[in-house]
Every structure is written in structure tokens, then in C-alpha cells.
Amino acid sequence: MIRKKEALSLYQKLVLVRLAEETIREEYFNDEMKTPVHLGIGAYAISVGVCHCLPSGAKTFGTYRNHALYLAVTGDTDGFFAELYGKLSGPGKGKAGSMHLCAPARGLMATSAVVGTTIPVAVGAALANAYRKGSDIVAVFFGDGAVEEGVFWESLNFASLKRLPVLFVCEDNNLAIHAHASERRGFRSIPDAVRAFDCHLGIGDGSDLLSVAQNTRAVLAQMTRDLKPGFLHFTYFRFLEHVGPREDFDAGYREKPGPKEMARLDPVRRLETELLRRGVASSAMEAIRAEASAKVRRSAEEAQKAPFAPPAELTTDVWA
Numbered sequence: 001m002i003r004k005k006e007a008l009s010l011y012q013k014l015v016l017v018r019l020a021e022e023t024i025r026e027e028y029f030n031d032e033m034k035t036p037v038h039l040g041i042g043a044y045a046i047s048v049g050v051c052h053c054l055p056s057g058a059k060t061f062g063t064y065r066n067h068a069l070y071l072a073v074t075g076d077t078d079g080f081f082a083e084l085y086g087k088l089s090g091p092g093k094g095k096a097g098s099m100h101l102c103a104p105a106r107g108l109m110a111t112s113a114v115v116g117t118t119i120p121v122a123v124g125a126a127l128a129n130a131y132r133k134g135s136d137i138v139a140v141f142f143g144d145g146a147v148e149e150g151v152f153w154e155s156l157n158f159a160s161l162k163r164l165p166v167l168f169v170c171e172d173n174n175l176a177i178h179a180h181a182s183e184r185r186g187f188r189s190i191p192d193a194v195r196a197f198d199c200h201l202g203i204g205d206g207s208d209l210l211s212v213a214q215n216t217r218a219v220l221a222q223m224t225r226d227l228k229p230g231f232l233h234f235t236y237f238r239f240l241e242h243v244g245p246r247e248d249f250d251a252g253y254r255e256k257p258g259p260k261e262m263a264r265l266d267p268v269r270r271l272e273t274e275l276l277r278r279g280v281a282s283s284a285m286e287a288i289r290a291e292a293s294a295k296v297r298r299s300a301e302e303a304q305k306a307p308f309a310p311p312a313e314l315t316t317d318v319w320a
């Protein structure tokens with residue numbers, strides 16, 4: 001059971017991500033952010049909930065839909081906006097952009113635009129931990145589309161065979177760009193397929209932050225008792241287009257759910273409803289939102305004014 005105080009701290013983290021992404025939506029067409037943005041409205045509860053439960057020292061890896069992961073790990077809105085505006089003070093000196101945010105000093109080792117690519121790297125990091133007889137774990141976040149990559153199965157197989165301390169986190173929106181799972185998969189469901197592997201499986205509703213955290217804790221505890229990989233499968237609804245700041249319910253590949261269903265699928269509204277039910281005053285939530293909003297605004301404004309990298313930076317940090 002997650003108590004009120006902890007639930008409020010989770011709300012704080014969730015709202016920070018939402019407000020950061022709402023700011024991107026407001027600013028994007030000013031065309032100063034020269035980076036594609038894969039927004040995660042609908043998905044935040046997964047990164048926020050899982051990262052909240054990870055032990056310190058954990059390493060994380062992710063995908064291009066990584067804003068919530070970066071902010072959940074670091075809380076660093078200054079670096080976040082600096083990177084999105086392509087500025088020197090960003091974690092990738094403005095060269096990484098939205099899709100390759102990372103913060104190695106905080107354990108967020110890599111995120112990538114190439115579907116599935118960070119999965120084997122995360123398993124390699126877990127193998128290194130096991131080799132050094134360390135107790136740190138590695139968590140890797142990926143979409144349901146990555147499960148159709150061969151490397152996903154090789155990584156899950158190897159991690160299960162070697163009992164590696166790695167937590168696979170599948171963020172399942174049932175979509176790869178515009179393609180539904182039923183058009184892509186020759187197997188019945190991701191949890192059914194994963195059950196065939198020797199790992200601890202947790203399944204849940206990724207729109208419900210408190211249950212994401214509870215599920216994560218349960219699987220982490222199983223991994224501690226009986227060392228094997230963990231696999232968390234969370235479903236969620238992608239509110240916006242695959243890439244970019246708009247809704248795309250007019251694109252013809254899916255229907256917009258009704259208002260009641262939209263409220264259920266929105267992790268922020270869902271948590272607000274739960275907090276109200278538990279007797280949290282709406283003014284307390286309002287205060288959290290106001291503080292997060294001021295932080296996000298300040299970071300975005302500073303990033304707009306910040307300098308770009310000098311031309312000499314073009315050839316640094318480049319490996320290929």
C-alpha cells in the first residue's frame with residue numbers, strides 16, 4: 001500500500017513531466033526546438049513509477065520516447081530544455097536532442113532512436129554487474145514495437161539463462177507508429193510469450209501510477225529473493241501523434257475514446273481522483289502544480305537564452 005505522503009511525492013514527479021511536455025506543445029511551433037519530439041502523454045506513470053522504486057545505484061536505459069524517464073531519473077528541467085533547444089548546457093551539449101537524452105552520472109546511460117537497440121546494451125551492463133558480483137540492477141524501458149526485433153528475444157533469452165539482474169519494462173501502447181499489434185504479431189500477447197522465459201513477470205495498467213509502483217516493488221522483491229530477470233508489462237494509451245505535439249485522432253487509424261475513458265487513461269487525472277478520494281485537498285495538489293510550473297517555465301526561458309555550442313564542438317563526442 002502506498003501512503004498519502006509517498007503518493008503526493010509521486011504526484012509531484014508526474015506533474016513535472018506533464019508540465020514540461022505541455023510547455024513543449026506550446027513552444028514547438030515557434031520552431032526554436034530543432035528536434036523531433038516523441039511525447040509521452042498517457043505514458044508517464046510507467047517511467048515515474050518504476051524509477052521511483054528502483055534502488056539507488058540502478059542503471060537505466062530507454063528509447064526516443066524518453067522525456068519522462070529523463071525527468072524521473074534526474075528532475076533536471078534545466079538540462080532537459082537546454083538539450084531540446086540544442087544548447088551547450090544540455091546533457092548532450094545540444095547534439096543529442098530529444099531522442100538521445102541521457103545522464104550517465106545519474107545512472108541514465110543511454111536512450112536511442114533505433115528501436116530495440118538499448119536492450120542488449122542494458123543486458124550487457126547487467127552481465128557486467130553480475131561479473132563484478134555487484135548487487136546493482138539495470139532497468140531497460142522499451143515499447144511494444146521493440147518486441148518484434150530479434151535482439152529483444154536474444155536479450156531476454158540470454159538474461160534468463162544467466163539469471164542477470166535486469167528489469168525489462170515494456171511500455172505497451174499497442175502501436176508502432178500507426179500499426180496496431182494485431183497487424184504485426186504472430187504471437188498472442190507479450191505476457192504470454194514472456195511467461196515461457198525463466199524470469200519474474202509483473203503485469204499492470206500503466207495509466208495507474210500507484211499500481212505501477214506496487215507492481216514494480218513486487219517484482220523487485222522477487223528478483224532479490226530469487227535472482228532472475230524481471231519483466232514488467234504495462235499498457236497505456238498514447239494521447240498524441242507518434243512524433244510531434246498534436247493529437248491525431250483525425251488520421252483514421254484509431255478512434256478517440258469518450259471523455260470518461262480519456263479521464264481513466266490519463267495518469268495525472270487518475271492520480272488526482274485517487275488522491276482526492278484519500279482526502280488530499282485540491283489546494284495541496286494545486287500548490288504542487290504551481291511549483292512545478294514555475295520550475296518548468298524558468299528552465300525553458302533560460303534554455304532559450306542560453307548559447308549554442310561553438311563550431312569546434314562539432315567533432316567532439318563523435319564516435320562514428
Ligand SMILES: Cc1ncc(C[n+]2csc(CCOP(=O)(O)OP(=O)(O)O)c2C)c(N)n1
Pocket residue numbers: 065113114115116142143144145146147173175176177242
Ligand atoms: C530498428 C528500427 N526499425 C524501425 C524504426 C522506425 N520506427 C521508429 S518508431 C517505430 C515504432 C516503435 O514502436 P514502439 O517500440 O512500440 O514504441 P512507441 O513509439 O510506441 O513508443 C518504428 C518502427 C526504427 N527507429 N528503428
Ligand SMILES: [Mg+2]
Pocket residue numbers: 143144145171172173174175176177
Ligand atoms: Mg508502441
